Amino acid sequence: MSQYMRLKELVKVRYPWTIPLRNRVLSLLGRPLGIKDDHWVRIVMDQETTRLIRVLPYKEMSALEISGDVWEQFGFGQYRNVTYPEYDVCKNPLAGKFDIILAEQVWEHLLWPHRATSHVWQMLRMGGGVRQKRCSCCAPVFPVAVKSF
Numbered sequence: 001m002s003q004y005m006r007l008k009e010l011v012k013v014r015y016p017w018t019i020p021l022r023n024r025v026l027s028l029l030g031r032p033l034g035i036k037d038d039h040w041v042r043i044v045m046d047q048e049t050t051r052l053i054r055v056l057p058y059k060e061m062s063a064l065e066i067s068g069d070v071w072e073q074f075g076f077g078q079y080r081n082v083t084y085p086e087y088d089v090c091k092n093p094l095a096g097k098f099d100i101i102l103a104e105q106v107w108e109h110l111l112w113p114h115r116a117t118s119h120v121w122q123m124l125r126m127g128g129g130v131r132q133k134r135c136s137c138c139a140p141v142f143p144v145a146v147k148s149f
Helices: 003-014 018-033 040-054 113-123
Strands: 062-066 078-082 098-104 124-133
Touching (some): 098 113
Parallel strands (some): 098 124
């Protein structure tokens, strides 16, 4: 069992009351926005990420998606996705360079986020960028290196 999973189980055992409380707070915050789903934060993140990427020349960009395939049909010039355990971003960078690297809900699960960030930085072309989405209410903040778009 990973260190993350052990910690998650520990929180469930020692502080079980925090999980329903967090879900209730998220639900109450979403109501003024007309969102009934408890995962409204992710809905807004998805909408804003799409809005941000649409203003880029994405049809000419090469994209790498780490642990997902959400962006496969978006229309990038070149697209590649990798998943764990076939590829572990903490172990080494991939050969090749990318204009944009997308990692949604990934960094909060990594044992070595700084090592992964270094590898992502190495895979970016000059002028490329990283879009790493995470729910700040559920996970700690891990800095992600970004070369400006």
